[in-house]
Amino acid sequence: MVKEVSPLEIERNVGNFAYPETHTHDAGVGLTEKTIHYISDIKEDPDWVRQFRLNAYKTFMSKPMPTHWASKDLEAIVFDNIRYYLSAGTQPKRNWEDVPDDVKRTFERLGIPEQERKFLAGVEAQFDSEAVYSNIKKAVGEQGVIFVGSAEGLKNHPEIFRKWFGKVIPTGDNKFSALNSAVFSGGSFIYVPPGVKVKHPLQAYFRINAENFGQFERTLIICDEGSELTYMEGCTAPKFNTATLHSAVVELVALKGAKLQYITVQNWSANVFNLVTKRGIAYEDAEVKWIDCNIGSRLTMKYPGVIMKGRRARGEVLSIALAGDGQHQDTGAKMVHAADETTSNIISKSISIGKGRATYRGLVHIPKHLKNCKNNTECDALLINSTSRTDTYPAITVRGTGNSVQHEASVSQVSAEQIFYMQQRGLTEAQAMSLSVNGFVNDLVRQFPMEYSVELKRLIELEMEGSVG
Amino acid sequence: MNQLSITNLRVSIADQEIIRGLSLAVPKGEIHAIMGPNGSGKSTLAKVLAGHPDYKVTAGEVLMDGEDILALAPDERARKGLFLAFQYPSEIPGVTIANFLRAAVQARLPEGEELEATDYYAKLYEKMDLLEMDRSFTSRSVNEGFSGGEKKRNEILQLAMLEPKYAVLDETDSGLDIDALKVVANGVNSLRGPNLGILLITHYQRLLDYIIPDRVHVMIQGRIVRSGGKELALELEEKGYEGYEAAVKDEVGEPAMA
Numbered sequence: 256m257v258k259e260v261s262p263l264e265i266e267r268n269v270g271n272f273a274y275p276e277t278h279t280h281d282a283g284v285g286l287t288e289k290t291i292h293y294i295s296d297i298k299e300d301p302d303w304v305r306q307f308r309l310n311a312y313k314t315f316m317s318k319p320m321p322t323h324w325a326s327k328d329l330e331a332i333v334f335d336n337i338r339y340y341l342s343a344g345t346q347p348k349r350n351w352e353d354v355p356d357d358v359k360r361t362f363e364r365l366g367i368p369e370q371e372r373k374f375l376a377g378v379e380a381q382f383d384s385e386a387v388y389s390n391i392k393k394a395v396g397e398q399g400v401i402f403v404g405s406a407e408g409l410k411n412h413p414e415i416f417r418k419w420f421g422k423v424i425p426t427g428d429n430k431f432s433a434l435n436s437a438v439f440s441g442g443s444f445i446y447v448p449p450g451v452k453v454k455h456p457l458q459a460y461f462r463i464n465a466e467n468f469g470q471f472e473r474t475l476i477i478c479d480e481g482s483e484l485t486y487m488e489g490c491t492a493p494k495f496n497t498a499t500l501h502s503a504v505v506e507l508v509a510l511k512g513a514k515l516q517y518i519t520v521q522n523w524s525a526n527v528f529n530l531v532t533k534r535g536i537a538y539e540d541a542e543v544k545w546i547d548c549n550i551g552s553r554l555t556m557k558y559p560g561v562i563m564k565g566r567r568a569r570g571e572v573l574s575i576a577l578a579g580d581g582q583h584q585d586t587g588a589k590m591v592h593a594a595d596e597t598t599s600n601i602i603s604k605s606i607s608i609g610k611g612r613a614t615y616r617g618l619v620h621i622p623k624h625l626k627n628c629k630n631n632t633e634c635d636a637l638l639i640n641s642t643s644r645t646d647t648y649p650a651i652t653v654r655g656t657g658n659s660v661q662h663e664a665s666v667s668q669v670s671a672e673q674i675f676y677m678q679q680r681g682l683t684e685a686q687a688m689s690l691s692v693n694g695f696v697n698d699l700v701r702q703f704p705m706e707y708s709v710e711l712k713r714l715i716e717l718e719m720e721g722s723v724g
Numbered sequence: 725m726n727q728l729s730i731t732n733l734r735v736s737i738a739d740q741e742i743i744r745g746l747s748l749a750v751p752k753g754e755i756h757a758i759m760g761p762n763g764s765g766k767s768t769l770a771k772v773l774a775g776h777p778d779y780k781v782t783a784g785e786v787l788m789d790g791e792d793i794l795a796l797a798p799d800e801r802a803r804k805g806l807f808l809a810f811q812y813p814s815e816i817p818g819v820t821i822a823n824f825l826r827a828a829v830q831a832r833l834p835e836g837e838e839l840e841a842t843d844y845y846a847k848l849y850e851k852m853d854l855l856e857m858d859r860s861f862t863s864r865s866v867n868e869g870f871s872g873g874e875k876k877r878n879e880i881l882q883l884a885m886l887e888p889k890y891a892v893l894d895e896t897d898s899g900l901d902i903d904a905l906k907v908v909a910n911g912v913n914s915l916r917g918p919n920l921g922i923l924l925i926t927h928y929q930r931l932l933d934y935i936i937p938d939r940v941h942v943m944i945q946g947r948i949v950r951s952g953g954k955e956l957a958l959e960l961e962e963k964g965y966e967g968y969e970a971a972v973k974d975e976v977g978e979p980a981m982a
Contacts, residue, residue: 673814673815675814679799680799682828690816690819694818
């Protein structure tokens with residue numbers, strides 16, 4: 256059989272390299288109002304954006320770390336030691352040839368241009384603070400689809416951008432959304448006009464190259480009435496000894512009858528704090544679906560959410576978290592029902608390896624006055640070793656009549672007998688474990704686009720190889 | 725040295741000795757049956773041969789075609805050609821039989837060599853036909869929700885696909901009705917040949933009506949106490965193990981575990 260070649264090979268070791276920095280713009284270490292002005296100056300922000308940033312900075316400073324409910328490990332982030340803006344220019348190139356050589360080499364090693372040719376409708380590649388490359392296929396652009404960086408979006412398309420920016424996720428939603436709002440740079444702005452169904456996915460690739468750095472991309476996607484879009488993001492960073500911060504905000508808007516699918520395969524190195532706020536609004540008959548795969552990072556806190564604002568809106572979160580030794584995946588979903596006959600579905604699978612820890616937090620909210628809303632939550636945890644840990648914190652408030660929720664949770668462990676059985680068939684211990692893990696996530700992965708399921712399978716194999724002594 | 729030979733094997737689990745100086749040789753091409761009462765150590769022997777980590781070999785050796793396998797990991801033994809059909813096969817949720825077997829076949833190929841899917845499925849379907857298995861069987865998760873008979877047939881299917889040099893069948897007849905037993909026996913008989921040695925562990929003579937062994941060994945309290953031809957099985961069926969158990973008691977005293 257032809258060997259299955261993943262168009263999205265971003266394996267852990269492939270991502271673990273860094274080129275010397277050649278930044279011309281550097282906001283220095285630490286965060287003050289001066290940093291904000293520096294970023295606004297470089298990016299030539301309109302006044303309203305500068306003001307938005309400054310307000311957000313105040314909110315960020317006034318908010319405590321959420322350690323009263325979240326991991327104390329957050330205290331290891333020293334905001335004064337982080338660099339908040341690094342770039343070699345603010346204009347992304349439209350031609351791959353124009354991208355600087357070292358950056359080009361980085362993305363070529365990660366296979367990005369090859370994937371663009373193969374199956375993507377458009378690609379944006381972000382290197383530290385700014386996109387270095389952004390391109391949309393001509394045919395897709397001609398349909399009126401806008402796919403640009405956030406800076407270009409707010410400057411060239413203010414009539415759409417301003418209407419939605421910060422509306423799905425307000426600055427003060429949490430400390431890290433406030434931080435992002437203060438220093439955001441990069442990320443995508445996408446608008447799909449009414450009725451346009453974008454056949455192939457748009458992709459963004461986020462790469463951290465610099466040490467002691469914080470990446471704060473900001474993505475806003477608006478699918479106008481009856482349109483359809485799949486957006487995929489990939490992330491890697493080299494292994495540094497110091498903490499790196501990735502704190503993105505992603506806002507999705509699916510207007511009446513639109514379908515928006517957002518897929519993440521995150522493969523951060525083990526020094527990255529990944530604290531991301533992701534939320535979508537689904538209007539009447541619209542659907543927002545998050546497919547979220549979290550592999551790697553030191554601590555991930557991410558709870559993609561959907562606010563179902565119109566009748567018959569649908570929200571879905573399918574997530575897989577793999578907590579390797581020493582890692583903590585604190586993930587989940589938020590489903591806020593705000594109209595009748597809305598349905599939501601959460602399927603979460605987590606795997607904890609070694610001393611890895613997976614936490615599921617799920618919020619489902621159906622208020623009293625609504626009718627015929629449904630939520631289904633399934634949350635399964637797999638423990639590989641006796642030292643592995645999993646916790647589940649569901650918060651479900653369902654009131655009123657005619658609304659239904661279903662919640663199922665399970666914890667299972669890969670048993671020694673199971674591994675022995677597979678070894679007796681000739682599989683190594685690592686192969687046996689990765690097969691078990693793949694089996695555990697299989698029914699979920701089958702719902703992913705092919706490119707991602709193949710990639711995910713490979714990532715799991717790599718992770719398991721590393722975890723067996 | 726075309727045989728699986730066990731010499732003076734002693735095995736303990738949690739300081740209790742279960743196999744107590746067992747010697748046995750299964751030449752390639754032959755089927756040997758081990759019969760014995762419950763608790764005689766038959767299943768322990770099966771697991772020890774396969775390398776189960778819970779058991780400690782305190783003395784003796786096990787040679788497969790002259791090579792000592794006791795130091796090898798379970799998967800290395802398997803790839804060198806040792807197969808164990810489990811009495812209680814594990815479930816592997818979410819992993820289909822087709823994918824599981826494919827991974828197992830792939831694991832036997834030299835590094836860098838990729839299994840041809842068409843060849844693989846052709847062979848898989850051929851073996852399934854042999855075992856009168858429905859094609860849809862391979863898309864089910866390994867042993868998940870299987871009946872006793874389905875589990876045992878799945879073991880034999882794997883045996884057929886992996887083509888080992890030596891196979892240990894641990895109580896493959898248990899939990900089977902007579903029709904399922906015949907199907908499994910037919911499967912084993914069809915695999916019988918000069919390139920495969922089989923050690924058949926069973927509690928009852930019933931299976932040996934369908935799979936005729938070359939030799940029969942009686943195992944009592946961790947040792948082989950008598951060996952003979954296929955007629956020995958019939959004798960055991962008639963007289964039971966009591967005579968042997970009494971004799972062993974006289975000879976070695978109560979086992980430590982009793």
